[in-house]
Ligand SMILES: C[C@](O)(CO)[C@H](O)COP(=O)(O)OP(=O)(O)OC[C@H]1O[C@@H](n2ccc(N)nc2=O)[C@H](O)[C@@H]1O
């Protein structure tokens with residue numbers, strides 16, 4: 001049986017770091033939502049082994065690939081002799097703060113659960129996903145959620161009101177480990193207001209959502225990559241109503257209510273940045289890509 005699974009990117013509407021834990025990870029509190037910029041994972045059953053192919057030259061083709069590792073995990077835990085060919089149609093920029101690799105892993109877990117009739121619940125897939133990476137449980141969950149712990153303690157939240165999400169990805173990637181490693185909480189000047197964001201989501205208050213966008217990891221990535229600040233400024237100047245860096249960066253996103261404004265922001269940014277996307281929030285109006 002062949003299976004295709006959509007693997008959407010996420011953005012962080014808020015990201016707070018509460019403290020560094022004894023295991024080296026950071027205790028987080030964040031609100032994440034999936035957007036309609038997605039990879040597609042095609043899974044084909046084979047007689048044995050795991051083969052990986054991708055339309056992108058930028059992802060690893062071996063056991064370092066999170067989708068590959070997801071297949072290893074499933075095959076080992078269930079002692080499955082059959083094999084799988086994984087084809088990743090890559091659309092999400094790599095090392096961008098959009099959880100592209102994590103979403104590929106989540107989609108592979110979901111797809112193999114179906115292909116091999118394993119009967120794993122969503123909660124079990126989230127638990128298994130944490131072994132692959134901190135963002136994988138949310139990518140299994142999807143929609144909009146508060147994520148705590150490393151990112152695995154998830155509570156569903158109301159989706160943002162329908163709007164456009166403009167993404168601008170600077171040419172360089174960013175290492176999540178390096179960003180967390182360089183974080184100094186005594187240098188963080190602004191922290192997210194979680195209740196403020198949740199109230200805005202609950203009441204579908206677009207401007208409230210825009211006002212409560214906050215990410216403490218900007219305090220590390222922006223000084224290291226001034227381009228991120230410039231992109232934020234440009235995006236706001238062209239008309240985005242709320243602007244933030246996603247995850248550990250360096251992708252900047254802007255929220256825009258009206259399609260005409262979205263077009264203006266995209267056209268304006270194109271002069272400064274090669275990778276610009278305009279997509280919809282998933283869970284709001286299911287969206288086709290604008291550009
Ligand atoms: C920044 C976020 O994208 C926000 O959604 C995630 O926290 C990162 O998730 P991820 O890329 O799946 O991260 P992982 O692959 O689990 O971890 C990469 C590295 O980031 C650091 N890390 C990650 C998550 C976390 N809660 N605390 C950390 O300190 C650790 O050094 C870890 O070795």
Ligand SMILES: Nc1ncnc2c1ncn2[C@@H]1O[C@H](COP(=O)(O)OP(=O)(O)OP(=O)(O)O)[C@@H](O)[C@H]1O
Pocket residue numbers: 058059060064065066067088093094095096097098099100101102104105135174176247248249
């Ligand atoms: N399927 C995959 N797609 C993209 N990158 C992958 C994949 N598997 C492993 N990687 C590796 O993971 C690293 C991070 O890539 P990814 O695109 O997941 O970053 P990210 O969007 O910053 O993730 P996050 O937001 O979860 O921190 C890259 O350096 C890449 O080599």
